[in-house]
Amino acid sequence: MSKPLEGILVVDFSQYLSGPSASLRLADLGARVIKIEKPETGDLCRDLYFSNLVLDDESSMFHAINRNKESYAADLKNDVERQKVYKIIEKADVLIHNFRPGVANRLGIDYDKIKALNPQIIYAELTGYGKEGVWKDKPGLDLLIQSLTGLTTLNGNDGAGPVPIGLAVVDILSGAHLAQGILASLYQKQSQHVGAKVEVSMLESAIEYQFESITCFFRDGGQPTLRPKSNSAHAYLGAPYGIYATKNGAIALAMGSIPFIGELIGCEALSNYPEPESWFTKRDEIKGILAQHLKTKKTKDWLAVLELADIWCAEVMDWKTLFDQEAFKILEMVQEVNRTNGYTYKTTRCPIQINGDWLTSEIGSPILGEHTEAINEELVN
Amino acid sequence: MLPLEGITVLEFAQFMAGPSAGLKMADLGARVIKIERPGTGEAGRGIALKNIFIDESSMVFHTANRNKQSYAANLKDPKDLERIKKLIAQADVMTHNFRPGVMEKIGLDYNTVAAINPKLIYGVVSGYGPVGPWAKKPGQDLLIQSLSGFVNLSGNEADEPTASGLATSDIFTGVHLVQGILAALIERNKTGKGAKIEVSLLESTLDIQFEMLTAFLNNGKQLPKRAKQGNAHAYIDAPYGVYKTKDRYISIALTPLDQLAKAIGVSLPAEFVDQTTWFDKRDDIMNFLAAELVKETTAHWLSIFEPMDFRVSDVYNYKEFLAHEGYQALQMDQDVLTSDGITMKTTRCPIRIDGKRIFNKKSAPKVGEDNRSIDNEFNLNAL
Numbered sequence: 148m149s150k151p152l153e154g155i156l157v158v159d160f161s162q163y164l165s166g167p168s169a170s171l172r173l174a175d176l177g178a179r180v181i182k183i184e185k186p187e188t189g190d191l192c193r194d195l196y197f198s199n200l201v202l203d204d205e206s207s208m209f210h211a212i213n214r215n216k217e218s219y220a221a222d223l224k225n226d227v228e229r230q231k232v233y234k235i236i237e238k239a240d241v242l243i244h245n246f247r248p249g250v251a252n253r254l255g256i257d258y259d260k261i262k263a264l265n266p267q268i269i270y271a272e273l274t275g276y277g278k279e280g281v282w283k284d285k286p287g288l289d290l291l292i293q294s295l296t297g298l299t300t301l302n303g304n305d306g307a308g309p310v311p312i313g314l315a316v317v318d319i320l321s322g323a324h325l326a327q328g329i330l331a332s333l334y335q336k337q338s339q340h341v342g343a344k345v346e347v348s349m350l351e352s353a354i355e356y357q358f359e360s361i362t363c364f365f366r367d368g369g370q371p372t373l374r375p376k377s378n379s380a381h382a383y384l385g386a387p388y389g390i391y392a393t394k395n396g397a398i399a400l401a402m403g404s405i406p407f408i409g410e411l412i413g414c415e416a417l418s419n420y421p422e423p424e425s426w427f428t429k430r431d432e433i434k435g436i437l438a439q440h441l442k443t444k445k446t447k448d449w450l451a452v453l454e455l456a457d458i459w460c461a462e463v464m465d466w467k468t469l470f471d472q473e474a475f476k477i478l479e480m481v482q483e484v485n486r487t488n489g490y491t492y493k494t495t496r497c498p499i500q501i502n503g504d505w506l507t508s509e510i511g512s513p514i515l516g517e518h519t520e521a522i523n524e525e526l527v528n
Numbered sequence: 529m530l531p532l533e534g535i536t537v538l539e540f541a542q543f544m545a546g547p548s549a550g551l552k553m554a555d556l557g558a559r560v561i562k563i564e565r566p567g568t569g570e571a572g573r574g575i576a577l578k579n580i581f582i583d584e585s586s587m588v589f590h591t592a593n594r595n596k597q598s599y600a601a602n603l604k605d606p607k608d609l610e611r612i613k614k615l616i617a618q619a620d621v622m623t624h625n626f627r628p629g630v631m632e633k634i635g636l637d638y639n640t641v642a643a644i645n646p647k648l649i650y651g652v653v654s655g656y657g658p659v660g661p662w663a664k665k666p667g668q669d670l671l672i673q674s675l676s677g678f679v680n681l682s683g684n685e686a687d688e689p690t691a692s693g694l695a696t697s698d699i700f701t702g703v704h705l706v707q708g709i710l711a712a713l714i715e716r717n718k719t720g721k722g723a724k725i726e727v728s729l730l731e732s733t734l735d736i737q738f739e740m741l742t743a744f745l746n747n748g749k750q751l752p753k754r755a756k757q758g759n760a761h762a763y764i765d766a767p768y769g770v771y772k773t774k775d776r777y778i779s780i781a782l783t784p785l786d787q788l789a790k791a792i793g794v795s796l797p798a799e800f801v802d803q804t805t806w807f808d809k810r811d812d813i814m815n816f817l818a819a820e821l822v823k824e825t826t827a828h829w830l831s832i833f834e835p836m837d838f839r840v841s842d843v844y845n846y847k848e849f850l851a852h853e854g855y856q857a858l859q860m861d862q863d864v865l866t867s868d869g870i871t872m873k874t875t876r877c878p879i880r881i882d883g884k885r886i887f888n889k890k891s892a893p894k895v896g897e898d899n900r901s902i903d904n905e906f907n908l909n910a911l
Contacts, residue, residue, distance in 0.1 A: 151715035151723075164739075176711045195782070197743045197763040198750075199807045211742035280857025286781075290760050290768065291841040294779035297849045299770065301693030303683055309770050309777050309843045311760040312692045313681030313752075319736050321878075323703045328879040330710035331556045335531035337717040343531065344882050351878035354860050357694060358875045362591045363577050364846045365861070365873040372846060380670050380691035383577035390674060390689050397689055399674035402575070427579055454665075461671035463689045465680055465751050466744055474662035480734055481745060493745035495738045498731035499708040500657075502724050 148504045150177025155333065157241040158183060158232075159216070160256065162190045164289075164315050165349060166245035166273045167212045168322035173241070173329065174215040175497035175506045181522060182213065182513065183232055186220045189515040203490040205512075211494050213512040214484045220516030223254040232256075234527040237265050240336070241329055245273040248283050258344050267342040269332045273325050277348040287349050289315040296353040297372070301360060301382050305374040321352035359383070376431045378438055385427030386434050390463055391441040398446050401459035405433055411452050414440040484511040530557025531881060535713070538563055538615060539596065540624035540636075542570040544669065544695050545653045545729060547592045548702035549623060553709070554595040555877035555886050558621070561902065562593065562893065563612060566600040569895035583868055585892065591874050593892035594864045600896030603634045611908045612636070617645045618906055621709055625653035628663045638724045648722040649712045651705050657728045672697040672729040677752075678737060681762055685754045701732040739763075756811040757818065765807035766814050770843065776826040781839035785813065791832055792820050864891040 155178040159170040167182075167190070174180045184190055190213070196206045203210070219235070221228040236242060242261055244251055251257045251272070258270050275287015285291070293299055293311045303310030328345035336342060354361060360372070363383055374382045378389035380399070387400040387408060400408070405426050409417025416436045420426060426433065441449060446462050453460045462468075469475050482496045490511070497506040535558040539550040547562075547570075554560040564570050569585070572593075576586035599615070601608040613636075616622060622641070624631060631637045638650045652658070655667015673679050673691045683690030708725035716722060734741065740752060740763060752762035758769035760779070767780045767788055780788070785806050789796040799805065800813055821829065826842050833840045849855055862876045870891075877886040903909050 151711035155714075172707060176707070196765075196807075197739065198747070199765070199804055200743050200747050202746055207743045207746060208739050211739045276854065277858055280854050282854040285841075286837065286839045288781040288839045290770075290779050290781040291839060293760075294770070294777075294841045294843040295849060295854070297844055297846040298694075299779075299843055300845045303687065303690055303693075307683075307687075308772065309779070310683055310690065311770060311779070312696070313683075313754065313759060313761050314678075314737060314740060315761075316692070316696065316736065320700070320703070323700070323707070324878050327552060327556070327703065327706050327710065328881065330707060330714065331531035331879075332881065334710060334713050334717070335529075337714065339529075346880040346883070347878055348858075350854075351858060351860055354855075354858075355875055355878040356696075356699060359577060359588050359591050360694060361846065361850070361861075362587060362872070362874040363580060364850065366580055366582075366587055367578060369847060369850075374693070378688070379693065380673075381693045385579075388670065390670075390679060390691060392688060397674075399670050399679075399691075401668045401670045424579055457666070459666050459668045459671060461675045463674045463679060464677060466677040466741070467749060467751065469675060469677055472661075474656055474660045475730075477660045478657055478731060480731060481741075492742070494742040495734055498704050498727055498735040499711075500726040501708065501712065503726075 150506060151501065152177035155179065155241065156239045157181070157243065158236055158239040160242070160244040160246070161273065162245065163192045163195070164212055164318040165322045166243050166325065167192065168319050169271070169273070169325040169329070170216065170243055171212055171214070172323070172326045172497065175499070175508070180216040181235065181518070182216050182218045184218055184220050184515055186222055186516065189218070189220070193515070202492055203486060210492055210512045214494060215508045215510045216513055217518040217522065218513035218516055219522050220519050223256070229255055231523065231527045233264055235522065236261060236268070238526055239265065239268060240333065241269045241271060243271045243273070243325070248274060248278045262342065265342070267336055267340060269329050269336060269343050269345060271325050271329050271345040273321055274346070274348045276350045282350070289318045289349070292317045292349045292353045296350065296357065298353060298357060300372045301357070303374065304379045305376050317349045317353045317356070320356055321347050321349040324352050375434055378434045386430040387437055389434060391438050393441055393446040393449060394444055396446045397463035398441060398449055399461045399463055403458045408453070408458060411456055411458065412440060412449060479505065482507050484509055486511040486514065487517060488514060530886065532557035535559065535621065536561065536619045538619045538622040540622060540626070541653060542625060543572045543575070544592055544698035545701040546623050546625045546705070547572065548699055549651070549705040550596060551592055551594065552702070552706050552877065553621070555888065556879070560596040561898065562596050562598045564598055564600050564895050566602055566896060569598070569600070582870055582872055583866060583894070587872070590872055590892045594874065595888045595890045596893060597898040597902065598893035598895055599899055599902050603636070609635065613644055614908055615902070615906050616641055616648065619645065619648060620713070621649045621651065623651040623653070623705065628654065628658050642722060646722055647716060647720065649709050649716065650722065650724045651709050652724065652726045653701055653705060654726065654728045656730045658726060667729045669695045669697045669729070672733050676730060676733040676737070678733055680752055681740065681754070682759070683754060684759045685756045697729045697733045700736050701727050701729050704732050704735070755814055758814055766810045767817055769814055771818050771821040773821055773826045773829060774824055777843040778821060778826050778829055779841050779843055783838045783840065788838065791836060791838070794820055859885060862887045863889070865889055866891040867894060867897060
């Protein structure tokens with residue numbers, strides 16, 4: 148199948164996760180992505196290990212984020228090499244970087260310079276905190292942004308202290324927002340023949356991510372975020388919203404009528420809460436009752452009753468359990484990709500389906516600088 | 529000029545995933561018209577956080593549906609359906625999140641609609657994909673977080689599975705829908721043809737776990753193990769985590785343990801010198817650090833760590849964060865105004881184009897608020 152971004156050339160200076168996750172998505176959608184990497188060390192993510200796991204001498208994280216890309220090694224501080232990079236940029240549709248403020252200037256790839264080289268380029272810049280204000284020079288790391296923006300106060304139970312989300316959710320979201328801005332600007336570029344500068348910061352992305360609860364804070368007069376005492380899954384929603392232990396596992400319950408659920412699971416005490424408002428105001432009480440009751444039977448027994456009545460519920464699964472489900476298998480979410488040295492690894496595919504086809508690619512992550520010569524020949528010399 | 533100016537989106541989608549996609553396209557310049565059931569409108573109007581409503585619709589609805597118009601139509605009424613088809617013929621994009629089979633029954637499935645408008649981009653959000661044993665199950669954010677393994681990553685080892693306390697699955701699914709739609713619009717410029725874009729809450733929630741899943745798939749399927757205390761990431765070695773101080777908390781991200789110990793003023797026990805122990809003995813190390821960090825205030829530690837460019841930060845709640853000059857410099861909030869004259873403060877789009885922040889005063893519409901003007905503009909009166 149042809150992919151929508153075929154013919155689009157992306158030059159990517161970004162490292163770690165935020166920027167590279169944006170270019171991964173563009174690659175998934177058919178763009179050609181050339182990573183410009185520092186000779187010898189390359190993208191610092193190559194050495195950022197997860198659980199000490201080494202795959203083909205590099206981190207599993209790097210392989211996950213950088214499949215389906217090319218690598219061009221160049222030292223931007225060396226004038227000859229920088230001129231070569233400029234040649235590539237002249238032919239590019241998109242440039243991405245996630246340097247801290249000021250660094251792009253020092254490396255000679257600031258917007259004014261690049262725009263002069265290629266007036267129609269989409270110049271996309273991802274920072275930690277934007278380029279104004281007291282935080283602008285701080286390191287932009289996911290956990291730090293989660294901690295600053297109040298995100299860690301939303302998860303877990305009351306009294307648990309800050310609970311971060313255990314993955315780099317802000318990196319990934321800001322990368323996704325950057326990809327959105329790039330795509331919208333590419334669309335405009337086609338019709339208007341103009342370039343654009345797209346800027347996203349992890350901080351602003353983390354705020355938009357919390358748009359519901361922050362808007363709520365503005366609206367309720369700035370009341371403290373109060374998480375439920377137990378079985379919390381949302382500080383601003385009432386019972387039963389949460390995860391509950393059963394006799395053999397756990398079950399998630401989203402929104403639903405408390406007396407009706409009580410009737411279905413044979414818990415009479417829940418009939419004392421007929422008023423929907425009380426499901427929020429008395430949620431700690433209600434959750435306590437539910438938690439005691441749901442412990443008494445197995446997950447599958449509860450699901451049998453609740454699903455039949457179209458109550459929003461699900462079994463809590465780990466990946467092994469999920470991967471054994473027919474419903475998971477038919478998604479073919481796992482793909483195998485190959486590096487040019489013959490090393491093969493498994494990873495997930497792009498979640499977007501176009502005209503009934505999944506967007507897959509067998510190309511693995513590049514070895515540092517493996518495409519330098521070929522790109523020199525094709526685009527530079 | 530915003531990049532999507534001139535694009536018309538018809539949003540049949542309800543709740544959060546689809547409407548959050550519509551909101552992003554609206555912010556980027558598209559005109560988004562919600563197609564809603566007369567009277568009650570989309571179901572999300574009734575779902576409230578903390579029981580808060582702005583008018584007859586919830587604050588959450590207003591948050592996700594600002595900057596849109598509303599056209600009320602009963603899709604089961606043949607006359608209304610004809611109007612909608614005529615509207616579709618003049619639109620660029622439509623989105624919906626009906627369960628599989630519903631649009632076929634109504635007669636607005638992709639094949640039918642593509643015959644009316646071959647240039648249309650048709651975006652579908654589902655819970656679990658269009659086919660398979662779960663296809664008709666309810667796709668709701670918390671349920672997807674729970675069955676996708678996502679809830680096993682946050683919280684400490686002894687905690688229950690811990691969901692993110694916001695609609696993470698919905699939001700990422702909406703983001704992916706926008707990515708697919710925009711890519712299809714780009715391709716349409718070349719081919720003149722529309723496309724069907726499908727995303728599901730399950731696939732999107734697996735996608736955001738791609739780093740961990742790649743580790744899982746290549747390390748003999750070892751499941752994540754959360755830290756005993758201060759867990760912030762099941763796969764990253766010590767000191768990564770959140771620590772209690774004398775007065776508050778401190779978050780410590782990627783910072784070499786030996787340098788951290790030195791800055792704290794303690795010598796690193798011999799058993800933690802080898803870097804591979806920083807993951808293998810993570811709980812012991814975090815315990816060791818916790819005992820030191822609790823002795824002084826957060827401000828004290830920051831005054832030592834920040835000049836060394838360590839990756840650390842204070843931990844704020846909304847009151848502290850939203851009052852901070854670091855937040856205020858962003859100008860991240862804006863007031864929107866309903867047609868009843870009610871003002872609501874909410875956040876803006878996080879994307880800046882050509883150095884400009886994107887603001888828009890328009891609030892969410894009432895059900896059918898724009899029927900008359902849309903009937904006139906799109907010439908639907910004759911039907």
